[in-house]
Amino acid sequence: MGFLQQRYDAAVERYRAAIGDYRNSKHEPNRRDNVRDQILVLKRRCEFMNYACLCGLASAVLLVSTMIVGGLDVIVPDSRFLFVLGAATAFGGFALVIAASVLVIIEAIYSRSQLEAELLDIPELAHKTGHEAGKVARQRPKIIRNVSED
Numbered sequence: 001m002g003f004l005q006q007r008y009d010a011a012v013e014r015y016r017a018a019i020g021d022y023r024n025s026k027h028e029p030n031r032r033d034n035v036r037d038q039i040l041v042l043k044r045r046c047e048f049m050n051y052a053c054l055c056g057l058a059s060a061v062l063l064v065s066t067m068i069v070g071g072l073d074v075i076v077p078d079s080r081f082l083f084v085l086g087a088a089t090a091f092g093g094f095a096l097v098i099a100a101s102v103l104v105i106i107e108a109i110y111s112r113s114q115l116e117a118e119l120l121d122i123p124e125l126a127h128k129t130g131h132e133a134g135k136v137a138r139q140r141p142k143i144i145r146n147v148s149e150d
Contacts, residue, residue: 008049015042052103062093
């Protein structure tokens with residue numbers, strides 16, 4: 001949970017900083033468009049990390065419940081209900097750990113695209129990284145391009 005919370009907090013801080021930059025700065029049009037597009041991607045990253053944190057918390061509850069059910073199974077041995085309940089909470093908890101991991105992977109894809117897009121409004125740096133200078137939304141991978149269309 002600490003890992004998920006740190007990533008979520010970092011994404012939220014960057015999101016807030018980008019919004020503050022967008023509100024308070026007088027950027028040239030290309031930069032302003034890029035900052036706006038990056039804010040939309042940051043918002044989506046925050047949403048994914050929020051869902052990952054919720055999955056992580058739910059998985060922790062289910063895995064702790066598995067331990068409690070295991071303790072009850074010692075008190076009430078050979079209970080079919082406790083066996084099924086314990087198995088369900090264990091599988092559910094592990095499934096949510098996997099779901100949280102998948103959400104973090106998706107968020108990392110967004111993060112990588114932001115790193116690549118950060119230099120697009122500086123032509124000499126964009127060319128040195130093998131990209132064409134211009135707007136972020138025009139060069140974003142399809143999975144992320146849909147964010148700016150929302």
